[in-house]
């Protein structure tokens with residue numbers, strides 16, 4: 603009996619995002635990285651988030667506030683709305699998604715278009731543009 607992956611793929615965690623988070627293998631697409639980062643947030647794996655962040659997103663990354671939000675938000679669902687490029691041999695990729703979370707008993711959604719770069723075969727998160735509802 604295996605836990606379903608939090609990313610909503612309907613696959614079991616150990617067949618989906620977990621091998622990425624445990625650094626057993628690398629995501630081949632920007633969407634796989636996006637999904638595994640969502641799963642890492644929901645499993646509170648801050649190291650994986652940090653390790654897969656570069657560029658502007660890394661400049662903006664603050665470990666203390668990332669840990670705070672990780673510990674105070676319960677991520678409940680991920681919906682991928684759109685992807686652009688981000689395939690194995692692309693250099694950049696974009697993923698637009700809606701992520702839902704509960705904080706202090708209230709449900710919130712985060713609507714973001716994330717930008718990813720394929721750096722030497724490793725997809726990394728470099729920037730994100732959030733939409734306000």
Ligand SMILES: [Zn+2]
Nearest residue numbers: 607609618619
């Ligand atoms: Zn997954």
